[in-house]
Amino acid sequence: MTAKRKETGAAYLRVGTTIYKRVQQPLSSGRSIEILLAWNVETLRQDFGKDYLARIPKYDGFCTVPDHTNYRREIHGFLNRYEPIPFQPAEGDFPHIRGFLSHIFGEQVEMGYDYLQLLYLRPLQRLPVLLLVSSERNTGKTTFLNLLKLIFGGNVTFNTNEDFRSQFNDDWAGKLLICVDEVLLNRREDSERIKNLSTARSYKAEAKGRDRREVEFFGKFVLCSNNERNPVLIEAAETRYWVRRIPPLTHDDQQLLARMQTEIPGLLFFLQRRTLSTREESRLWFSPRLLATEALRRIIHYNRSKPEAEMLSIIRDILDGEKLEEYQFDVSDMVNMLEIRGIRVDHPTVRRTLTESWQLRPAPPTYYQRYTITYNGLTQRQESKTARIYTVTRKLLDELLNDVSGL
Incomplete structure (x- = not known):
């Protein structure tokens, strides 16, 4: 007759229909962590006898409920996967x-x-x-x-x-x-x-x-x-x-x-x-x-794209050159000025920078004074027109240049 192993304190349990063994897995640091290993039912029967199976704890399934001050391993018939922390509070200096x-x-x-x-x-x-x-x-x-x-x-x-x-x-x-x-x-x-x-x-x-x-x-x-x-x-x-x-x-x-x-x-x-x-x-x-x-x-x-950096430079040049407190423009204005600066970019890219990165929203169709830059770097007034415009104030420009937009 095969000799039965003595139970040595190793914890076996059943979660759902699967048997697990709770073990301490050694780490290279000298510490160990507790893990659950799926275990074979027949091996368990050979080691401890068939009657042992009826005595192991049984759970309906797993759950994960974090709690460091009122930890529970079992919650309404489910085994908590969250681990208890290794220390308990005790008065003392640190x-x-x-x-x-x-x-x-x-x-x-x-x-x-x-x-x-x-x-x-x-x-x-x-x-x-x-x-x-x-x-x-x-x-x-x-x-x-x-x-x-x-x-x-x-x-x-x-x-x-x-x-x-x-x-x-x-x-x-x-x-x-x-x-x-x-x-x-x-x-x-x-x-x-x-x-x-x-x-x-x-x-x-x-x-x-x-x-x-x-x-x-x-x-x-x-x-x-x-x-x-x-x-x-x-x-x-x-x-x-x-x-x-x-x-x-x-x-x-x-x-x-x-x-x-x-x-x-x-x-x-x-x-x-x-x-x-x-x-x-x-x-x-x-x-x-x-x-x-x-x-x-x-x-x-560092992560700012070249088109975005150039857009900020253009707006700063116009605000400073025309001594304005705010600058109004539509997407086409900015695309054209970026092209003058040697940067080819499409309308959706400019619009995405304005709405996603700078968190701006276009105004309804508005009649506004247009400004632009020239190839020699000067700013000048253009014929006014009606369009869905974006407005950048000097305060917003300073925030963007300091990289704290939206914060």
């Missing part, structure tokens, strides 16, 4: 974390605490895409990602640029944070995907060999890059990014992450009792004006 967060968030450190507090206490709250950039080394960007991983455990996933672009995205399902180190997602389709996911309530999850399915999405993106100019395509009217340039650390502490790990219970205790320094002012919580950092302006300026 000087290393406090100093490190001051380094990462600088003058916006209170917003940084708000960001962590919202992640911890309101995991369903949508938040801006946090992008940390610096061309210098030893800045602590990757250490920040690792700190988030320590705090939120298995609810944080690290992706590569290729992972992000892959059609197979099931491993994102149910994650609180999607982190990408050394990000370079400067294609328009990358930008659109990030923007859409940052405000999405659900998305289509797809795994190899399985049909796509719609799942609830509450993930937030944290990106790091050594490229300060164009790690991600960000347009002038975009309000979904919080970009911070991170300076080098003043000294190199190889044990910093380990020191911060011991302080996490004190940080969580602080976050539970702290009063938020901001209030909800947008769908991503923070007011867009708070996200208008110099690092964001630099990326927007």
